[in-house]
Amino acid sequence: MNQTSAETRTVVVEREVPYPPEKIWHALTQPHLIEEWLMKGDFQPVVGHRFDFRADWGAVDCQVLAVEPNKTLSYTWAAYGLESAVTWTLTPTGTGTRLRMEQTGFRPDQQQAYLGAKAGWPRFFAALGEVLARTN
Amino acid sequence: MRHAHDTLFRTLADPTRRAIFERLCRDGEQTVGALTARAGVSQPAVSKHLGVLKQAGLVRDRHEGRQTHYSAQRGALAALIDWTSQMAGFWQSRFDRLEDLLKRMDQ
Numbered sequence: 001m002n003q004t005s006a007e008t009r010t011v012v013v014e015r016e017v018p019y020p021p022e023k024i025w026h027a028l029t030q031p032h033l034i035e036e037w038l039m040k041g042d043f044q045p046v047v048g049h050r051f052d053f054r055a056d057w058g059a060v061d062c063q064v065l066a067v068e069p070n071k072t073l074s075y076t077w078a079a080y081g082l083e084s085a086v087t088w089t090l091t092p093t094g095t096g097t098r099l100r101m102e103q104t105g106f107r108p109d110q111q112q113a114y115l116g117a118k119a120g121w122p123r124f125f126a127a128l129g130e131v132l133a134r135t136n
Numbered sequence: 137m138r139h140a141h142d143t144l145f146r147t148l149a150d151p152t153r154r155a156i157f158e159r160l161c162r163d164g165e166q167t168v169g170a171l172t173a174r175a176g177v178s179q180p181a182v183s184k185h186l187g188v189l190k191q192a193g194l195v196r197d198r199h200e201g202r203q204t205h206y207s208a209q210r211g212a213l214a215a216l217i218d219w220t221s222q223m224a225g226f227w228q229s230r231f232d233r234l235e236d237l238l239k240r241m242d243q
Contacts, residue, residue, distance in 0.1 A: 013227040019238050027237055037233035099234075101227050 011103040018096040021070040028073055028088055045073070077103065144212070147192040152177055153185045157194055160208035167203050 017024065027033045029045045039053035039060070045067045053060040065085060066074040074087040089100040148154050156171055168186065172179040186206055189195040193212040198205045 011223045011227065013224060013231055015231055015235075017235060017238060023238060023241065024234075027234055027241070033237065033241075037237045038230055099231075101231070103223055103227070 010105070012100065014098065014100040016093060016096060016098050021090040021092055021097045024090055024097055024099060025070045025073075043075075045069070143192050144194070147188055147194060150185070150188075152181075153189060156182065156185055157189055157208060160195060160206060161210065165198070165205045165207040167205055169203075171206070 027037065029043065031041060031043050034041060034043055039055050041053040041062070042051045043049075043053075043062075043064075044051065045064065047064050047067055049064045051062050051064075053062060059079070061078040062075045064073075064075045066072060066087070070090060072087065072089050074085060077084045077086045084103050084105045087102045087104075089102070091098040091100070148157065152175065156175060159171065159174065160166060168179060168183055171186075172182045175182050177185075186195060186197070190197060190206075194209055195206050196209050198207070
């Protein structure tokens with residue numbers, strides 16, 4: 001593909017919320033609360049735990065990577081060939097918490113390693129990149 | 137937003153279908169006959185693949201006499217390419233819902 005896709009892709013959403021980290025942690029880690037704002041899933045705040053988030057459009061496969069109560073939570077996020085990891089960071093402020101979500105997509109070579117020979121995505125993305133390079 | 141991704145990925149997951157799409161991107165508009173000659177599968181199979189590609193918005197057809205010409209719609213790939221802005225929009229909306237929930241938890 002093009003040059004930018006050779007790098008890791010990251011999405012960051014950050015907000016100040018007027019609540020203490022402990023309260024936000026509950027919303028991030030208790031399945032009946034997660035379901036209310038994110039998706040339905042059998043999440044457990046245990047490193048290595050595999051679970052999925054389900055919605056009417058499909059499912060996201062996840063595995064817990066890191067848990068530090070009231071501070072940080074990280075899990076993989078895989079759906080239809082889009083491999084990524086989502087990390088939540090909670091930082092207390094004077095009036096509440098700065099809540100940061102960072103989603104990082106794997107680099108194409110890592111993605112290729114993950115998908116292995118069974119998928120033609122690398123070839124597809126390469127072809128797509130050529131097409132786009134010409135279109136631009 | 138996920139729906140658009142799902143449809144595109146499912147549509148392009150098939151190697152024959154992907155090859156047809158790539159050929160249309162590379163060589164421009166073509167008839168079913170011309171595509172069949174190089175696809176390695178039967179004409180009905182090629183037609184079926186084109187139907188799926190059309191449903192996903194990846195190709196457009198144009199009738200001329202008894203021939204149907206197909207061309208690639210590269211714009212349909214925008215949903216895949218613009219992954220980061222799609223996900224950012226997704227997470228912004230989830231943050232909104234999370235804040236609503238936190239507010240309700242107060243009560």
